[in-house]
Amino acid sequence: MEHLLNLLIKAIFVENVIFAFFLGMCSFLAVSKKIKTAFGLGLAVIFVMILTTPLNYLILTYMLKEGALAWIHPSLANVDLTFLAFILFISTIAGAVQIVEMAVEKFTPALYNSLGIFLPLITVNCSILGTSLFMQEREYNFVETVVFSLGAGIGFFLAIVLLAAIRERLRYANIPAPLQGLGIAMIITGLMGMAFLSFSGIQL
Amino acid sequence: MAVETAPAPVVEKKKEPLFSKKNIRTLRDPLDDNNPITVQVLGICSALAVTVQVKPALIMALGVIFVTAFSNLIISLLRHSIPTRVRIIVQLIVIATLVTIVDQVLKAYMFDVSKKLSVFVGLIITNCIVMGRLEAFALANKPWPSFLDGIGNGVGYGIILVVVAVFRELFGSGTLLGYQVVPQWAYDMGYVNNGLMMLPPAALFIIGIYIWVQRSWNKKLINVS
Numbered sequence: 001m002e003h004l005l006n007l008l009i010k011a012i013f014v015e016n017v018i019f020a021f022f023l024g025m026c027s028f029l030a031v032s033k034k035i036k037t038a039f040g041l042g043l044a045v046i047f048v049m050i051l052t053t054p055l056n057y058l059i060l061t062y063m064l065k066e067g068a069l070a071w072i073h074p075s076l077a078n079v080d081l082t083f084l085a086f087i088l089f090i091s092t093i094a095g096a097v098q099i100v101e102m103a104v105e106k107f108t109p110a111l112y113n114s115l116g117i118f119l120p121l122i123t124v125n126c127s128i129l130g131t132s133l134f135m136q137e138r139e140y141n142f143v144e145t146v147v148f149s150l151g152a153g154i155g156f157f158l159a160i161v162l163l164a165a166i167r168e169r170l171r172y173a174n175i176p177a178p179l180q181g182l183g184i185a186m187i188i189t190g191l192m193g194m195a196f197l198s199f200s201g202i203q204l
Numbered sequence: 205m206a207v208e209t210a211p212a213p214v215v216e217k218k219k220e221p222l223f224s225k226k227n228i229r230t231l232r233d234p235l236d237d238n239n240p241i242t243v244q245v246l247g248i249c250s251a252l253a254v255t256v257q258v259k260p261a262l263i264m265a266l267g268v269i270f271v272t273a274f275s276n277l278i279i280s281l282l283r284h285s286i287p288t289r290v291r292i293i294v295q296l297i298v299i300a301t302l303v304t305i306v307d308q309v310l311k312a313y314m315f316d317v318s319k320k321l322s323v324f325v326g327l328i329i330t331n332c333i334v335m336g337r338l339e340a341f342a343l344a345n346k347p348w349p350s351f352l353d354g355i356g357n358g359v360g361y362g363i364i365l366v367v368v369a370v371f372r373e374l375f376g377s378g379t380l381l382g383y384q385v386v387p388q389w390a391y392d393m394g395y396v397n398n399g400l401m402m403l404p405p406a407a408l409f410i411i412g413i414y415i416w417v418q419r420s421w422n423k424k425l426i427n428v429s
Contacts, residue, residue, distance in 0.1 A: 020404055025248040026332045083308060086326050087300040094293055123292065124330045133323035178419035182245055183412050190408030197403060 004147050011151025014200050017127040018159040019193035024127030028160055029185050038164035040111045041122075042157030044100060046150070048122055049131055052096045053149035056089050056132040057142060064088070089132045090123075097123045127156050162192065231352045234360035237422070240333045241364045242415045247333035252368065252407035253324060258381050260320050261369035265362030267306045267325060269355060272334050275299050276354030280342040295338050296329065303328045333357055368410045376401030 017023040024045070031041045063069065066080035101119050105112045112119070122128065131152045135145050166188055175184050240246045247268075254264045278298050279286070286294050307325045310318040318325070328334065337357050342350040373379055375398045378386035386395065400406050 022248065022252040022404065022407070023327070025252075026246060029245060029248070083304060086304050086307070086329055087297060090296050090300050090329055091293070094296060120292070121332075123296070124332055124335050126327050126330045129330045130323055130327055133326045137323055176416070178423075179412075179416045182242070183415040183419070186408045186412035186415065190405035190412065193405035193408060194403075197405070 004143065007144060008147050008151045009202065011148050012155045012158065013196060014202060016155040016159060016196055017130065017152050018156060018189070019196040021130065023130040024125045024156060027121060027125050028156075028163065028189075029182065032160050032164040032167055032185070035161060035164045035168060037114045038160045040114065041119075042160050044104065044119065044122060045125065045127065045156050046153030048093070048096055048100055048128055049149045049153035049156075050146065051100075052093050052128060053131050053135055053152075054142065054146050055092050055096070057135055057140070057145045059088055059092065060085065060136055061142075085136060089129060093128050093132070094123045127152065159192070163189065166192075227349055227352055230349050231356040234353070234356040235363065237424075239360045239364070239418075240336070240357050241361060241411070242418055244333075244336065246336045247331045247361055248411070252411070253404065254321055255365055255369040255372055255407050256376065256402060257320075257373045258366065258369045260317055261365045262362075263310070263314065263317050264321060264324065265358070265365050267303075267310070268328055268331065268333070268361055269358030270306060271299065271302045271328050271331075272337060272358040272361075273351055273354035274302055275334055276337055276342040276350040277347055279338050280345060280347040280350035283343050291343070295335060299334050299338075300329050333361055364411070364414065367414065368407055371410050372401045372406055376406070 015021070018025070018028055027041065032038050060082075062071070064081040064085055066082070067077050069076035069079050069081075097120065100122070101112075104119065131149050134152075135148060140148055163185070167185065170184065170188075179187075234240055238244065241248055254260045275295070275298050279295060282294070303326065306328070307318070310321070310325060337353060341353045345353070370380065373381075374385060378384060378391075378397050386397075
């Protein structure tokens with residue numbers, strides 16, 4: 001139990017997808033102009049994350065790994081399909097995003113309109129595919145995968161809402177013209193990353 | 205089943221030379237005026253984590269150039285036969301296939317670099333540059349300009365990657381491509397490597413400052429956002 005809590009804290013703060021790995025920076029920078037939209041996108045990302053990563057774990061364990069196909073026929077025990085991982089992972093994610101998009105459109109049309117193009121673009125949000133790939137590289141088991149994907153999702157949510165809040169305040173700041181917009185957002189993200197570095201080494 | 209096809213662009217009958225002025229512009233624009241990272245704000249995602257040293261950054265840049273160039277070429281060849289509704293999936297499959305090739309080649313011939321890049325090779329798939337250029341350029345243009353556009357954007361991306369990596373490796377560990385650059389006597393006199401450069405935030409600072417310098421230089425980019 002402690003081990004899982006530790007993994008969750010680590011995924012949220014210490015190895016935050018944005019500040020430690022720069023995953024999902026495109027939508028992070030583009031959708032963080034207003035808190036409300038950032039909030040909606042963050043929730044959508046958490047949801048897609050905890051849906052797709054465990055799904056990808058099951059695909060990896062029961063279809064792709066060496067010997068995983070033995071349950072069909074013993075002669076398939078030597079088949080190793082891990083090189084197909086990229087294609088299958090991204091297909092799962094694209095499918096899940098499609099479902100989320102339809103659900104959001106039906107139940108909260110206002111959020112759907114404000115997210116606009118960025119909802120389908122969750123498919124190409126690096127943080128989602130990145131979490132699946134980290135799951136594969138670090139060889140988590142199923143429970144760990146669920147906890148890790150939840151942590152990564154919350155980490156993204158936290159980061160994007162924080163940046164949106166700072167950028168709303170920045171509208172009243174006097175920034176040199178060439179630095180406005182993207183430049184200052186980058187530097188602020190860097191400063192926030194330094195703040196998050198202070199979490200490193202925390203063990204529960 | 206009704207199949208929707210992308211609206212066919214007006215085909216120009218005039219035959220243009222292989223490196224006409226327009227094609228050169230397609231190739232050169234992404235290097236500065238329309239740089240994928242600092243102007244289009246695409247593909248920052250998987251890029252910055254590989255810039256602690258120059259060598260992985262170079263390999264990553266080559267991988268991205270390969271993928272953007274050939275995915276642009278393939279999608280442009282297929283642009284009349286892809287139904288618009290499923291184009292995202294088709295694009296993803298083409299990109300994922302090319303990335304798988306890059307990943308397998310790296311694993312076979314450069315295992316240590318492949319370990320260092322870890323998941324970031326796979327993340328070329330979701331690199332917004334590739335997808336963005338397919339949507340914005342390859343779906344509406346002929347194969348050869350699309351190929352050039354892919355190379356241009358890949359190189360534009362690579363330049364930023366290498367610039368950031370040079371700064372981080374030089375000031376962070378005093379080496380370039382693994383060779384010692386900062387001489388020993390400097391260390392003896394009290395010079396210390398900047399530990400911040402090895403940490404992730406340094407990449408963001410360097411890009412932020414790069415954007416600042418570029419936009420002060422090139423005033424028309426201001427407020428492009």
